[in-house]
Amino acid sequence: MFVPVVSENTNRSQRIVAQIRSLVAEGKLKPGDRLPPERELAQLMNVSRTSVREAIQILATMGMVTIKKGQGIFIAQNDVTSLMNTLGELLVVKKDEIKDLLEVRKVLETQAVSLAVERASDEELLTLREIVEDALARITTNEVDPAYAREHDARFHGAIFSFTRNHVLIAIVSSLYHVYDRMRSRTTTIPGRAIQSIKDHQRIMEAISRRDKDTAVQAMLEHIQSVERVL
Incomplete structure (x- = not known):
């Protein structure tokens, strides 16, 4: 589902955000779905864990993901x-x-x-x-x-x-x-x-x-x- 990020003229964290948004829009990621752990996501997308953390922070601010301590990161259920x-x-x-x-x-x-x-x-x-x-x-x-x-x-x-x-x-x-x-x-x-x-x-x-x-x-x-x- 997740593909390696190609940086080009956009920073990597923004590319990660765009990819996850697209997966949600396409219905491949649905409300309540759990994202892979940070390390695994970094490997899947061929980026650093720092870039993944920054992207998750952006997505959390946008209200698209929910971070549950000790459980993981989930696609938000928010109409x-x-x-x-x-x-x-x-x-x-x-x-x-x-x-x-x-x-x-x-x-x-x-x-x-x-x-x-x-x-x-x-x-x-x-x-x-x-x-x-x-x-x-x-x-x-x-x-x-x-x-x-x-x-x-x-x-x-x-x-x-x-x-x-x-x-x-x-x-x-x-x-x-x-x-x-x-x-x-x-x-x-x-x-x-x-x-x-x-x-x-x-x-x-x-x-x-x-x-x-x-x-x-x-x-x-x-x-x-x-x-x-x-x-």
């Missing part, structure tokens, strides 16, 4: 998620609609960061810090690899949404996943933009870690406004 993902696949954002999309993103992301401050566990906050610190370590001179920046951005924002524990909110965001990904493809190639985003993420992460809701919300709002200015 809301299925509906929202279907709508997302049909959504085509025109150039003059980007402003509208960013307004929606402000509402969703500021609410998500507010909930994350309240609900994220200490362990999850450490994970968020690791995501940011890994990105900071990759900053060289004045640039960051666009492919890595795109992957980092998805992981950072995805982690925050997962901390909300709100499955409907996650489903709504997952329906916009591909639209957001196209926006990332544009912004991460703008000189200096990737570094600015990583620094914004650091500020957001620090505020969430302090459980400082007001500062975290303001930092997220300013981050999205900075994206708005370059689009």
